[in-house]
Amino acid sequence: MKRRVPVALEEGLAVACMALLLAITILNVLTRYFTDQSFAWSEEISVFLMVLMTLAGASAATGRDRHIRIEYFYDRGTAQRQRRLKIFGTCLVALLFMVLALLFGRVVADEIRFEETSMGLGIPRWWFTIFSPLLCIGIALRSIGVAWSTARVLEDGR
Amino acid sequence: MIGLTLFMLFIVLMLAGVPIGAALGLGGIVAIGWANADTQWWGLLAAPQNMQAGIAKYPLLALPMFVLVGAIFDRSGVAQRLVDFAVACVGRSAGMLPMVAVLVAMVLGGISGSGPANAAAVGGVMIAAMARAGYPAPFSASVVGSAAATDILIPPSIAFVVYSVSVPGASVPALFAAGMLPGILAGLALIVPAVWLSRQRGYGAAEAELPRPPFWPSLRQAVWGLAAPVLILGGMRVGWFTPTEAAAVAAVYGLFVGMVIHRSIGFGDLYEIFRDATETSAVIMIVMALAGIFAYSVNTLGLADPLVQAVQASGVGSAGALLALMMVLLVVGMFLDGVSIFLIFLPLLYPLMLAFQWDPVWFGVLLTMVVAIGQFTPPMAVNLLVACRLAQVRIEATLPHVGWLVLSFMLATAAVALFPQIALWLPRSLGY
Numbered sequence: 005m006k007r008r009v010p011v012a013l014e015e016g017l018a019v020a021c022m023a024l025l026l027a028i029t030i031l032n033v034l035t036r037y038f039t040d041q042s043f044a045w046s047e048e049i050s051v052f053l054m055v056l057m058t059l060a061g062a063s064a065a066t067g068r069d070r071h072i073r074i075e076y077f078y079d080r081g082t083a084q085r086q087r088r089l090k091i092f093g094t095c096l097v098a099l100l101f102m103v104l105a106l107l108f109g110r111v112v113a114d115e116i117r118f119e120e121t122s123m124g125l126g127i128p129r130w131w132f133t134i135f136s137p138l139l140c141i142g143i144a145l146r147s148i149g150v151a152w153s154t155a156r157v158l159e160d161g162r
Numbered sequence: 163m164i165g166l167t168l169f170m171l172f173i174v175l176m177l178a179g180v181p182i183g184a185a186l187g188l189g190g191i192v193a194i195g196w197a198n199a200d201t202q203w204w205g206l207l208a209a210p211q212n213m214q215a216g217i218a219k220y221p222l223l224a225l226p227m228f229v230l231v232g233a234i235f236d237r238s239g240v241a242q243r244l245v246d247f248a249v250a251c252v253g254r255s256a257g258m259l260p261m262v263a264v265l266v267a268m269v270l271g272g273i274s275g276s277g278p279a280n281a282a283a284v285g286g287v288m289i290a291a292m293a294r295a296g297y298p299a300p301f302s303a304s305v306v307g308s309a310a311a312t313d314i315l316i317p318p319s320i321a322f323v324v325y326s327v328s329v330p331g332a333s334v335p336a337l338f339a340a341g342m343l344p345g346i347l348a349g350l351a352l353i354v355p356a357v358w359l360s361r362q363r364g365y366g367a368a369e370a371e372l373p374r375p376p377f378w379p380s381l382r383q384a385v386w387g388l389a390a391p392v393l394i395l396g397g398m399r400v401g402w403f404t405p406t407e408a409a410a411v412a413a414v415y416g417l418f419v420g421m422v423i424h425r426s427i428g429f430g431d432l433y434e435i436f437r438d439a440t441e442t443s444a445v446i447m448i449v450m451a452l453a454g455i456f457a458y459s460v461n462t463l464g465l466a467d468p469l470v471q472a473v474q475a476s477g478v479g480s481a482g483a484l485l486a487l488m489m490v491l492l493v494v495g496m497f498l499d500g501v502s503i504f505l506i507f508l509p510l511l512y513p514l515m516l517a518f519q520w521d522p523v524w525f526g527v528l529l530t531m532v533v534a535i536g537q538f539t540p541p542m543a544v545n546l547l548v549a550c551r552l553a554q555v556r557i558e559a560t561l562p563h564v565g566w567l568v569l570s571f572m573l574a575t576a577a578v579a580l581f582p583q584i585a586l587w588l589p590r591s592l593g594y
Contacts, residue, residue: 018440029410033403051218058217061444071181071445074497076542078179093180100187107210
């Protein structure tokens with residue numbers, strides 16, 4: 005499949021999050037042993053990185069069509085039927101994440117308006133949450149991309 | 163009415179091959195919007211909140227960390243050395259290699275937390291070795307696929323982490339301790355039919371002529387792998403680390419062993435290892451996030467109450483309800499992966515568990531055993547699929563063998579259901 009925007013983009017982001025999560029957790033263990041203290045900020049940052057990794061990784065997995073699904077009926081039938089099911093599924097994923105992007109956008113807008121700050125670090129919450137609507141749009145676009153290239157094969161097959 | 167629509171929509175979408183997370187999210191959003199048709203934004207702002215809440219939990223960090231540990235140890239070269247050592251211990255005769263496969267899968271189960279990673283690591287070594295010794299490939303795939311299913315019982319386990327963040331009153335350490343003995347029991351339950359089948363059907367006749375590795379040198383080679391479960395489980399037990407930290411330490415240890423000791427991982431492999439772990443974690447956790455929306459709609463619509471009342475009124479009692487439940491989950495487990503089963507069913511099962519006063523830790527172990535069976539029961543069996551891909555056989559070819567292993571694993575599950583102490587004795591005596 006031809007991809008104009010390389011999946012490595014989100015993938016790299018997700019991998020960086022995973023590496024950072026590992027580093028922070030290890031650092032936490034070490035500092036606790038050497039100084040009897042732990043970073044108060046690490047929990048908040050770790051949770052944020054985990055959410056970021058999930059959404060970015062999910063976007064890359066959408067581009068690669070690697071999500072968990074029941075393949076029992078999906079992988080059966082003619083190639084044409086399989087492609088139609090794939091287009092159906094990817095369009096629904098795109099729809100879902102467009103709606104979610106909109107809803108997350110509203111949440112972020114509220115957080116900016118009410119100047120909400122985070123529990124641990126006291127920084128504006130939207131610094132964290134702004135990534136959610138953006139990556140939801142990313143997942144939706146990836147899904148449309150997969151639907152588009154599948155549809156083109158479908159037309160060529162006729 | 164709304165509840166019925168929610169489930170129908172969800173089931174139809176799922177059968178049509180829509181990703182499970184998307185089916186959960188769409189079903190949940192439609193149900194929420196329908197139920198709150200007259201409020202601002204149809205009450206849908208609950209969707210992003212619950213999606214966020216589904217994964218923004220610090221204890222859940224143990225999940226990606228243990229997935230990473232699995233991806234690292236998969237390539238660390240530990241499996242090969244554990245196999246050599248196990249062969250040196252049990253000797254060479256027909257039926258010994260299947261036993262070795264199960265034993266090594268159990269030790270690796272004490273390092274990694276996910277079945278497919280275990281099947282890949284054990285299968286990568288055992289399937290070729292078993293082929294050389296004259297075992298048919300479908301049989302080897304069955305043994306490896308089923309042996310890897312003990313992984314989610316033997317601590318650490320990703321299934322227990324997911325269960326723990328979803329069910330109040332079941333801590334990760336308690337679940338980890340509770341899975342130990344049922345995991346060993348399940349391993350024994352697989353060894354018996356595996357050895358019996360090989361003897362009965364004359365598999366592995368060539369095994370007796372193969373050389374037996376010397377004991378001490380192979381122990382010295384295997385000691386790095388054998389030390390890993392001690393580090394992880396011991397470190398948690400003594401209170402050195404939390405489960406998440408234990409996973410992070412194990413990941414670093416695995417990288418050290420793979421890069422410095424066994425030299426099977428180079429710098430160039432690091433990105434690929436992290437990428438695999440990231441993808442595996444993300445596809446699980448996005449389902450968890452979207453299941454948060456689904457669970458919210460199930461809870462706010464009060465869908466579980468009628469179910470619980472119906473079960474209680476039916477007069478089947480606690481034992482009957484548990485039996486029926488496990489039968490249903492066994493069937494569902496043939497088509498759905500374990501974590502998805504937990505996420506879809508726990509909003510319904512949790513009230514049932516409270517109503518019958520089942521111990522949450524014991525119940526978690528039982529559910530995990532049922533899920534483990536589903537991991538190697540065709541047609542949809544994640545572990546078996548990995549093993550079949552490595553053995554280059556079709557999953558249908560495993561049917562004559564895998565049935566016996568499934569049956570035996572079911573008996574082990576029944577034993578834990580009848581004698582809860584098998585699961586609960588260890589966590590209680592450790593004081594969790």
